[in-house]
Amino acid sequence: MRSEGRLTIAGGFASETGRRAANEDFCALYIGTATEQATHGMLAAVADGVSAGGHGREAAELAVRSLVDGFYACPETIGPARSAERVLGAYNSWLYGQRHTESLRDAATTLTAAILKGRRAHILHIGDSRAWLLRDGRFRQLTRDHVRSEPDLRHVLIRGIGIEPAMRLDHVAIDLAEHDRLLLTSDGVHESLAEMRLGELLGARNAAQRDSEVIVEAAFKAGSRDNATAVIIDIVGLPAPDHQGVAEELAALPILAVPDVGDSVDGYQLEEQLASGRYTALFRATDGENGGTVAVKFPKPAILSERSARLAFAREILIGQRVHSPFVGEAFPVSPERQTRLYSIQPFYAGETMIARLKRGLQPMAESIEAAVGLTRAVAALHRLDIVHRDIKPDNVILSEGGLKLVDLGVARLPRIEDFHGDEIPGTPGHMAPEQFAGNAGDVLTDQFALGVTLYRWFTGKWPFGEQEAFSRPRFADPAPPSRHRPEIPAWLDAAILRAIARNSEDRFGDVIELLRALEGGGSVERIPPRRFVPLIERNPVRFWQVTSVLLAIALIVAIAAR
Structure with a gap:
């Protein structure tokens, strides 16, 4: 799949001593090289050192420098959070071992870091520095202070780097949106500035450097007697969703039994079961957060292997977010803080499937041609991005109030992306091209064949090669022209459908764009009023x-x- 866009940020930071004798805070904003951005991401951190011997600055600076140096040396395959934990865990062990030495006696430090990669931010946190997020006018804290709960002891750390032999690091992952503002602060800032005031200052949305300096200055004006540090990151641009990022989001989600109507899953109230297929179940639900109506799809763990379920859901979510076509079904991202199990969220398309419409009888010719053109446009939109649907059939086409939608993209084939095992290659008997029974895993010409079979059924209500049972190999005899079943079908439409379902792939259209031109060209003639x-x-x-x-x-x- 083609790559589109990249993560673009603007940042700024300020760190001032204030009324203290020395500045024991330390911060960093590391953009990295293009290669480092692609493999590991960008990194920002704030640390606030403490020490009975006055070596808090060394503890804080070493923590941040160790993180920056060690993080980019870790294998990218283990992910941002594990990489940071590995580096900081090693530093914690070393610092804890130095607590009785003269140079770093009782030295410890807080640390709050933001690692930005792709479309996500990973917040790593220990101590009482903080991370904040401003999005769409809403300002909220992303971290929880690790301090004593008594009001007069809230300055006493119960967790920090160097305090315990084994470090316990909090990790929060958030999906980013364009125009987000991330803020990292030491306690010299947020202990003096109320949350509302801090949100107002961040909401000024001047240059990140300017606003970070204003926040630190405001903290001192509000009476801060501590060092004050603020780091601001503005999300300017985001890359398009990629398969690896989506797969990483789903990797840790458990695959549970399909819920029942009436259940609530992560705030989605399941109200009606729309479909129950071989591998998945689809429900209409109300989103408890905004009251909207959505469709929620769950895997069936008893039938679908865990590996295949994750592959299928990652594909469907990715394609639903990447393909922008009015004829292809969409998918909504779910916040990682909200999602606790594997499922996907899609718009609810009020209407019926093409197969359900067929069961009520054939449609007028003009409407049938319009739907055929829309479906072919949907397939063309996928093929332009090198995506092969691999399961085109009337059951996967919704005729909604807003127009036709091609759905069920979980078995699609993506370029350079790991595929299903050989015995799991998808397809529906009766819609599979002859070459698929010889081992073809699905390509644009097999998609065209499945589309042709779908159109044959749509216009005639009949199967071109007869309805097939699962695991049976059909006999691909010459099909009857569609007009034999429906005399009003014009000759140009006969020819287009028969060419799309030609037994020899070389006899089909070169691509579905050619088929689309044939349908649109002939359809325009059909639409000329008598x-x-x-x-x-x-x-x-x-x-x-x-x-x-x-x-x-x-x-x-x-x-x-x-x-």
Whole structure:
């Protein structure tokens, strides 16, 4: 799948001593090289050192420098959070071992870091420095202070780097949005500035450097007697969703039994089961956070292997967010703080499937052609991004109030992305091309074949090669022209459908764009309204009134003669 865009940020920081003798805070904002951004991401951190021997600055600076140096040396495969924990865990062990030395006696430090990679931010935190998020006018704290709960002892740390032999680091992952503002602060800032005031200052949305300096200055004006540090990160641009990022989000989610109607899952109230397929179950639900109506899809763990379930859901979520077509179903991202199990969220399309519509009878020719064009456009939109649907059939087409939608993208084939095992290659008997029974895992020409079979059924209500049972290999005899089942089908449509389902892939259209042109070209002819009878009064009003006058004169003469 083609890459689109990249993560772009703007940042600024300020750290001032204030009324203290020395500044024991330390901060960093590391953008990195293009390669480091791609493999590990960008990093920002704030540390606030403490020490009975006056070596808090060394503890804080070493923590941040160790994180920056060690993080980019870790394998990218273990992920941002584990990389940071590995580096800081090693530093914690070393610092704890130095607590009785003269150079670092009782030295410890807080640390709050933000690692930005792709479309996510990983917040790593220990101590009482803080991370904040401003989004759409809402300002909230992302971390929890590790201090004593008694009001007069809230300055006493119960967790920090160097305090315990084994470090316990909090990790929060958030999905980013353009125009987000992240803020990292030491306690010299947030102990003096109320949350509302801090949100107001961050909401000024001046340059990040300027606002960080203003926040530190405001803390001192509010009476802060501690060092004050603020780091601001503005999210300027985000990359398009990628498969690896989506897969990482789903990797830790458990696959549980399918819930029942009436259950609530992460705030989604399940109200109606819309479908129950072989591998998944689909529900209509109300989103408890905004009251909207959505569709929620769950895997069936008893039938679908864990690996296949994660592959399928990652594909569907990725394609639903990457493909922008009015004819392809979408997918909504779910906040990682909210999602506790594997499922996907999609818009609820009010309507019915193409197969359900077929069961009620064939549709008028003009409507049928319009739907055929829409479906072909959906397939073309996927193929433009090198995506192969692999399960095109009337069951996966929704005829909604807002137009046609091609859905069920979980078995799609993506370029350079790990595929299903050989015995799990998807497809529905009756829609699979001959070459798929010889081992073809699915390509644009097999998609065209499945599309052609779908159109054949849509226009005629019949199967071109007969309905197939699962695991059976059909006999691909020459199909009857669609017009044999429905005489009103024009010759150009006969030819287009038969070419799409040609047994030999070389005899099909070169791509679905060619099929689309055939449908749109012939459909425009079909939509030319038949010539209607035009009355004489419209064709020649003068002649109409001349004839009318003559007839009236004759009628008058006849009436007089009759008297």
